[in-house]
Amino acid sequence: MPPARKTALSSGSSSVQDYVKVIYAFTEWQDKPITSSQLAVRLGVANSSVSEMVRKLVELQLVDHRPYSAIELTGAGRRLALTMVRRHRVLETFLVQELGYAWDEVHDEAELLEHTVSDTFINRMAAKLGNPQRDPHGDPIPSADGTVHVPNAVQLEELDGGHTGRITRISDADADLLRFFSSEQIRLDDRVEVVGRRPFGGALVVRFGPTGSARELDLGDQAAAALWVHSDPHPGCLLAS
Amino acid sequence: MPPARKTALSSGSSSVQDYVKVIYAFTEWQDKPITSSQLAVRLGVANSSVSEMVRKLVELQLVDHRPYSAIELTGAGRRLALTMVRRHRVLETFLVQELGYAWDEVHDEAELLEHTVSDTFINRMAAKLGNPQRDPHGDPIPSADGTVHVPNAVQLEELDGGHTGRITRISDADADLLRFFSSEQIRLDDRVEVVGRRPFGGALVVRFGPTGSARELDLGDQAAAALWVHSDPHPGCLLAS
């Protein structure tokens, strides 16, 4: 008897889910596919572990991979990844809105729960929340059928002086950073203006808050990379025709 | 460096938690400690697996055990078990009250989640629910500090004809049975009267509902064992002086 034939789309083990999720997250921003060693770093495992697991993911038809080349999700892999992303973000939203968690507390809890909860559970949470489109950090929540609307934002880091915009996304990867943003009262949907950059690769100077009472602030590289901005059209930039 | 020294009270693996939970659940009703083979049946694993795991539980000082004799929880074991029971029952209550789950849907979901959630998560759920004393099946919810009030109920099965009482607890072990109770409109806190027993080990005849419009019903052994009743004092029984 064949061993209980996986529902194809269905979960896979907790490890499989993590691998697929990280591969997806990488591709979401970089346009290059992820390499074995980058995957190892992000998962905190040895390169050899990645090699083995990737072989398994190929068998499960979740990724495409030729030896010594980069790793790309298949359609099924992408669907699984989107399921995991949806779970994670619905959970985070629920923790904040219904259970009074703070911004910086939700990531780790969601990271654990996302592997365990049923689709029913997620969908009922989402329904209770009114099927929100984004989570507390501004990350888009894929719908149950797997569609996502990724807002076209850029990292604050990449904007030149003079640009203005609205914060649409704040990376939840580093809880300390989130606490820093909290303490500086930097929040989703705040307006922001890039003033300039301190010389010799120094901090980014930005202005936050309403145009009258704006606070000026120095942001280090990590902070500037964690903030994603929907940039307003700018005189010096004709890309947005 | 010693390997990340367990917080003593802290979780243990998912398997350890299940073993401890089943050992506890058994002792909650039977006054004899559980044997190896009974444990195997309840966990759905082979006897040999139990032997191995019990050795590990002894090492972890969660149970006491001499070879070939029964298995008993230590203080730490009981504390861990109560933590798990609390988690399970808070989860069940939350699923029913906040997410609109039905009675018979919650057990399996809670069974999975109880191993994954943090204490914070459980305590915030409990707080949101107003720190309930019992779950949707009437099972008592241990408080965060590990105190439980077990209502002194007996299985309906064990009552003789003529006894009356109130249903205080309905075992959630069998979802089909729960659906049966639902369809028969048998609910927590309903009054019940034992009419008698069909001859030759037959079904138990009981009467449910308000004294005027009561329905009479035959209950099989499994159904009668799943219903726990707080029995009223009875003329023929002088145990409650």
Add this chain to the structure above:
DNA sequence: CCCAATTTTTCGGCATGCCTAAATTTTGCC
């Protein structure tokens, strides 16, 4: 173009938990 540095894979090992089959110990019936 070639060789050394880097990346990736393979190879043996470890830990967890489970299994079946084979001891071993206990129990209960006569």
Add this chain to the structure above:
DNA sequence: GGCAAAATTTAGGCATGCCGAAAAATTGGG
């Protein structure tokens, strides 16, 4: 009390995922 049946433990294996070390493939600088 003895002996067979039942319960329990030990022994040897399997699957999953991880590791470090060693081998193999790729790469990039001279």
